[in-house]
Amino acid sequence: MRHRSIALIVATALLAVGCTAEIPGRPRAAKVVKKEASSPTVQVRGSDNGPIDKLAATALTDIEEFWTDSFQSTFNKPWKPLTGGYFSVDTADATAKPPPCTQKAADVEGNAFYCPAADAIAWDRASLLPVLQDRFGEAAVVVVLAHEMGHAVQNRMGITPEAERREPDRYPTILTEAQADCFAGAFVRNVTDGKSPRLDINADALDKALGALITFRDPVGTSPEDEQAHGSAFDRVAAFQDGYEQGTKFCSQMTVQNRQFTQRAFTSTTDRANGGNLPFDDMLEAVTPDLDGFFKDVATKAGKTWQSPRAEASQTEPTCSGDQGPVAYCPSDKTIKIDTKEELPDLHKEFGDYATGTLIATRYAMAELAVLGKPTEGEKASAAALCLAGAYTGAVFQRQDGFGLSPGDFDEAVTVLLQFDYAARDAKGGNPVDPGFQRVARFREGVFEGAKKCGV
Known part of the structure; x- marks a missing residue:
């Protein structure tokens, strides 16, 4: 980021x-x-x-x-x-x-x-x-x-x-x-x-x-x-x-007119110096309120009242609602529980800060589906969450100021989506979109076509 x-x-x-x-x-x-x-x-x-x-x-x-x-x-x-x-x-x-x-x-x-x-x-x-x-x-x-x-x-x-x-x-x-x-x-x-x-x-x-x-x-x-x-x-x-x-x-028929590329050069010496990566704690502090604002806007446009989920740190992998991986949406108390001790920090270190951002975005997307009255279980819910995470990513990519993507963030999303199915699990930790090829495809739909493509 x-x-x-x-x-x-x-x-x-x-x-x-x-x-x-x-x-x-x-x-x-x-x-x-x-x-x-x-x-x-x-x-x-x-x-x-x-x-x-x-x-x-x-x-x-x-x-x-x-x-x-x-x-x-x-x-x-x-x-x-x-x-x-x-x-x-x-x-x-x-x-x-x-x-x-x-x-x-x-x-x-x-x-x-x-x-x-x-x-x-x-x-x-x-x-x-x-x-x-x-x-x-x-x-x-x-x-x-x-x-x-x-x-x-x-x-x-x-x-x-x-x-x-x-x-x-x-x-x-x-x-x-x-x-x-x-x-x-x-x-x-x-x-x-x-x-x-x-x-x-x-x-x-x-x-x-x-x-x-x-x-x-x-x-x-x-x-x-x-x-x-x-x-x-x-x-x-x-x-x-x-x-x-x-x-x-x-x-x-691919041309420069109809092909959009996400590759970007660094635009600041600070970004270049840190490779475009925020430290783990800084990333959590920045991305969670930003995700909350984005999904509030999606809910408002759909005529619904957004109920901000509370982001909570967990010292172990969250188990509130099935095995969703190192980040979980907990429907019972409307929280997003984040493993800040082991696996998510490790993924952050190995793949980069937007691997972290992608996983958290899909859990906020689950909260969005719940607010909209959409299913949060089943493969359609998993696919919708991937798509909505992509829609958020695409929106951030278009910004000119403030919190935004750094060169390489899209690559980090692709890598974590290909190698792990955490982002593609539903709110019970099941029904993942497989294979990784399809996870990336659903994410891309949101990036380029927005939240409407996700069925919300």
Whole structure:
């Protein structure tokens, strides 16, 4: 919040479209290749024929087949396969042959990219794809390669490096990266719908794969106008979800006029100095009265009298009404009980101050549902609370003065929503919205469409 932080260094390879990052996280296995899958038809140059290149070849075979069908239906012209092909690079081998757009194999280290000049895709098989697989599952490899193919799609749309240089205001990097994420989401939807011949990605694998997408976000505080901007975690997940839900046609029509980005640069030296994070106690002191004011306004507009819930500190996880996690709405005495001793302070420290704000916002949202006479139990109530928390976040984001969001706050919300279901539990601690992918989607609805979208 303004008055926080997960900093990841992201760099883009020169002369190529790609991303590089240190990959944090815990190992998470998630198989995505179907047992009965037919052999891939894509040929990988420089391959060692090991498991990671076989996975890449399988994924790219299905991605190419998807675009053979989808490009025709989206753009009314046939898909042209990549003329430059696919390159696997062993960056641990100093004698390895470099792929197009690079001078040496080491230039690919930690990277996967599309090279427009050669119409080719290359990846580091030593320190990128296997690390993604270990940390986020095989689906993460699929998502990264589908994103790079998205850049090949753009090249066939006429969004070339020359066009980007000629019209930077029309094709800023943050937009072209979002569009590639969108195209990746459209492909993954094809997989989860069971239409992919060789791949199968379930909800759990998808949630883990989005962890990889978040890893490749820009450092907190990067300006959206930066010529190398790829987007915040929230913006990248949002673009992916739009492709997943809306399809390739929607992605193809993304422009600077119709795409809203939440990424912001720091606007004060104080905010930059603390990474945009308020200390835990300061955050509680600031956010609880602000939430109270926002939800009072929502209730008043609905013709109801808002009854301000009393925010109370708890030395243990609240248990007044089922297991809602470290923050709970207690209908019996209309209080919001907050664990100020253990788990919530730990989450605050690990993810940032707006992870805390997001969880508290959903419990105030439960109080709002009660005031409006809406159900506070069941999955619809859980979804409404997520949406209302998003509506509050969107309202704060629009402010010019006073209590507001800092760069990175949206990312903290996405991270806590993906990794925990606390924000998506009802007032009895049950019926969570699952998977995390859907939790983020409901939150986003509120951010961009306001409280009316939440059914209140």
